[in-house]
Amino acid sequence: xxxxxxxxxxxxxxxxxxSTGSMAGSQEGEVxxxxxxxxxxxxxxxxxxxxxxxxxxxxICDIYEPNLLSALEITGxxxxxxxxxxxxxxxxxxxQAVIIATPHNLHAGMSIDxxxxxxxxFCEPPMGMDIEECDRVIEAQKxxxxxxxxGFQRRYSALYRHAFDFIRSGMIGRVGLVHLQxxxxxxxxxxxADQRWEKVLNWRLYKDSSLGLVGEYGLHLIDLxxxxxxxTPEKIFALGGIDEWRDGREIYDNVELLLGCxxxxxxxxxxxxxxxxxxxxxxxxxxxxxxxxxxxxxxWMFKEADAPKSGWETLAKREAVGDETAIILDAMxxxxxxxxxxxxxxxxxxxxxxxQDFIECIREGRRPEAGLQEGYEATKAALRIIESIS
Amino acid sequence: MKTSFxxxxxxxxxxxxxxxxxxxxxxxxxxxxxxxxxxxSSEVSWINRMGYPGxxxxxxxxxxxxxxxxxxxxETGGAFDITATPLLSCWGITERRPRxxxxxxxxxxxxxxxxxxxxxDLRERSLRFKRDGVSISLGGIGKGYAVWRAAKILEEKxxxxxxxxxxxxxxxxxxxxxxxxxxxxxxxxKRRVAVIRIDGMAISxxxxxxxxxxxxxxxxxxGMICEGVRSVSVVCxxxxxxxxxxxxxxxxxxxxxxxxxxxxEGVAAIFPSPSGRVERIGMDLDLEEV
Numbered sequence: 001x002x003x004x005x006x007x008x009x010x011x012x013x014x015x016x017x018x019s020t021g022s023m024a025g026s027q028e029g030e031v032x033x034x035x036x037x038x039x040x041x042x043x044x045x046x047x048x049x050x051x052x053x054x055x056x057x058x059x060i061c062d063i064y065e066p067n068l069l070s071a072l073e074i075t076g077x078x079x080x081x082x083x084x085x086x087x088x089x090x091x092x093x094x095x096q097a098v099i100i101a102t103p104h105n106l107h108a109g110m111s112i113d114x115x116x117x118x119x120x121x122f123c124e125p126p127m128g129m130d131i132e133e134c135d136r137v138i139e140a141q142k143x144x145x146x147x148x149x150x151g152f153q154r155r156y157s158a159l160y161r162h163a164f165d166f167i168r169s170g171m172i173g174r175v176g177l178v179h180l181q182x183x184x185x186x187x188x189x190x191x192x193a194d195q196r197w198e199k200v201l202n203w204r205l206y207k208d209s210s211l212g213l214v215g216e217y218g219l220h221l222i223d224l225x226x227x228x229x230x231x232t233p234e235k236i237f238a239l240g241g242i243d244e245w246r247d248g249r250e251i252y253d254n255v256e257l258l259l260g261c262x263x264x265x266x267x268x269x270x271x272x273x274x275x276x277x278x279x280x281x282x283x284x285x286x287x288x289x290x291x292x293x294x295x296x297x298x299x300w301m302f303k304e305a306d307a308p309k310s311g312w313e314t315l316a317k318r319e320a321v322g323d324e325t326a327i328i329l330d331a332m333x334x335x336x337x338x339x340x341x342x343x344x345x346x347x348x349x350x351x352x353x354x355x356q357d358f359i360e361c362i363r364e365g366r367r368p369e370a371g372l373q374e375g376y377e378a379t380k381a382a383l384r385i386i387e388s389i390s
Numbered sequence: 391m392k393t394s395f396x397x398x399x400x401x402x403x404x405x406x407x408x409x410x411x412x413x414x415x416x417x418x419x420x421x422x423x424x425x426x427x428x429x430x431s432s433e434v435s436w437i438n439r440m441g442y443p444g445x446x447x448x449x450x451x452x453x454x455x456x457x458x459x460x461x462x463x464x465e466t467g468g469a470f471d472i473t474a475t476p477l478l479s480c481w482g483i484t485e486r487r488p489r490x491x492x493x494x495x496x497x498x499x500x501x502x503x504x505x506x507x508x509x510x511d512l513r514e515r516s517l518r519f520k521r522d523g524v525s526i527s528l529g530g531i532g533k534g535y536a537v538w539r540a541a542k543i544l545e546e547k548x549x550x551x552x553x554x555x556x557x558x559x560x561x562x563x564x565x566x567x568x569x570x571x572x573x574x575x576x577x578x579x580k581r582r583v584a585v586i587r588i589d590g591m592a593i594s595x596x597x598x599x600x601x602x603x604x605x606x607x608x609x610x611x612x613g614m615i616c617e618g619v620r621s622v623s624v625v626c627x628x629x630x631x632x633x634x635x636x637x638x639x640x641x642x643x644x645x646x647x648x649x650x651x652x653x654x655e656g657v658a659a660i661f662p663s664p665s666g667r668v669e670r671i672g673m674d675l676d677l678e679e680v
Contacts, residue, residue: 044420050449050515051433066546076450076515157431186416191409191547247405297429349431 030056031359034095034119036085036110037102038062038071041124045099045151046074048352054359059092061085064200085110089117096120097147097362099355103203104210108133111148112140120147122358125219126211126382127375134376141372147361149354149368150375152223156357157350158331159299160224163284163291166301166329167228173288173307175229178267180283182217185276187245188253205249212251213240213271214382214389217280222385223370223378224282225259225267233267233381235260238389244274257385291329292321296350299329393533393557395540400551400567410547414540414554421536424452427475427527437517438525444518445511453515455630459531460505462634463610466650468504470638471610472526476502478608481615488604496613503610533560534594534633541629559636562629565590572680575662576621583662587676592629596636597621609641616641623660625675631657647671 651672
């Protein structure tokens with residue numbers, strides 16, 4: 001992507017056309033936002049939205065009042081609150097776009113209702129709980145022409161874009177093996193004093209409302225695999241179980257996957273909430289080197305001894321990682337000077353960056369980089385994985 | 391913050407306590423994500439990159455913390471200052487490579503330090519740095535803020551008794567049955583010099599040397615390294631204030647500390663002396679010397 005402006009690159013990615021004629025929100029004014037779901041992740045997005053240029057949160061919605069109250073602190077209090085998202089869609093004429101961060105089983109229905117109410121949609125993955133739901137989301141988007149973006153924040157991160165450049169330019173050769181891991185020792189259980197709220201607050205633990213580890217972190221990693229390698233898993237070997245948190249939950253606390261992709265590419269994926277060793281990382285191994293990204297924050301490249309050396313490598317910063325020396329992936333170091341303003345923006349938090357791009361997509365009538373197709377393909381792959389574990 | 395947080399929770403249902411504790415620690419992680427000086431994706435890093443010429447829209451809670459930090463800076467006569475990073479860099483403290491700067495380096499760094507270098511607009515929820523090169527670090531107040539946010543979660547979950555420790559140096563006991571906290575000799579950390587009972591109170595301790603024994607506190611008013619006092623513990627209801635003041639009191643002299651405590655009810659400072667005795671300034675405490 002070096003030498004190519006980010007917007008040009010994004011335009012080049014457009015696959016699904018969206019109509020621009022009926023776009024709400026003008027070039028000049030702010031885009032009114034309604035946030036549906038103000039739990040942990042909803043609040044994270046709400047916090048980022050405070051910094052997004054051209055976005056104005058005007059309403060928030062959650063059925064659990066304490067969530068609404070803590071969200072109000074983030075907005076500074078100056079928004080209307082709702083417990084029924086349909087009422088919000090109906091009453092809030094100033095809401096042109098919604099952010100959906102609710103339990104998985106509500107994503108598709110809320111996305112469809114929102115688009116049919118004329119709102120643009122930013123929805124956290126998964127797109128739906130099954131393929132039929134995903135199909136209905138696609139149908140609603142095509143029917144309404146609204147922007148639909150899915151929350152794959154890595155696609156908006158300067159670090160990941162930088163790593164993507166390296167991989168796609170052949171710097172680490174043919175990628176044959178990928179290790180993807182998300183580990184954290186954490187029960188995922190919320191402390192619920194009043195048992196009437198158990199299923200609502202602990203929605204992540206039940207199959208009716210959650211696709212579990214695969215539907216949360218797994219989906220992001222599958223999308224990353226598809227983005228970086230251009231390949232979607234075909235063969236799936238999967239194991240999982242409830243080995244530690246035997247507290248009545250239905251979703252697995254650990255899942256291990258071996259995914260076979262076209263061209264002999266294999267990916268190991270480990271998702272685990274019983275052990276935190278090495279946390280989360282993504283490792284792409286090629287014939288000329290490897291790229292490692294840890295905790296979505298830092299990246300390194302390890303060159304094979306027989307790989308040809310590029311001129312820039314003599315200037316690159318290095319550091320020891322384990323018992324090897326690696327080149328630090330520095331998104332700032334290789335970008336063009338005239339793009340400086342853009343780079344400074346890009347280096348912002350990837351959640352902030354994805355939301356900023358959502359606003360720009362609405363204003364420009366552009367298809368998001370993480371849109372329907374990316375959401376659909378990753379969700380479809382995740383559903384196949386879940387089916388194979390069962 | 392780069393530090394570990396610990397919680398001790400008391401109650402009858404271990405599963406409930408664990409879940410509540412996890413939620414509180416997740417809140418600490420979110421604070422770290424937002425306040426970190428080192429993570430490029432944090433909001434503070436973003437402000438440091440983009441604050442000049444600005445203005446930047448900042449999340450209301452963070453803006454309020456910055457605004458409060460600037461207020462504490464004014465109240466302590468500049469002894470606590472979130473803009474002091476250029477001075478820390480001069481002495482190699484930020485990079486953990488101690489060095490002695492030239493006088494002109496300190497003079498230049500001081501030009502970038504002070505609450506007047508930042509303009510906060512609470513109505514517009516924005517801030518801007520008035521000069522290129524100004525930066526903020528919330529390292530001197532962030533632990534207290536994270537402890538406070540974690541405490542709020544535990545209170546919402548109606549935890550009856552809990553103590554939260556940010557790196558062992560900023561500790562808060564939820565209002566309830568009270569907790570006894572030991573204060574150690576900064577030079578011999580295995581030796582306890584006093585025990586204090588706190589209930590709905592925070593205690594924060596700062597020392598002039600870091601874990602490797604290197605001086606790491608700079609007086610933002612003069613730019614000089616602070617070596618006189620070994621450590622101070624500050625007790626007050628608010629962990630945010632306790633954290634900030636424990637840094638400020640290290641560089642303030644005893645008269646300044648006493649004057650501050652007279653004008654701010656509910657604040658106490660404890661200075662352990664090399665002889666093993668402790669000197670207390672400010673409000674009365676439930677304190678036993680060991």
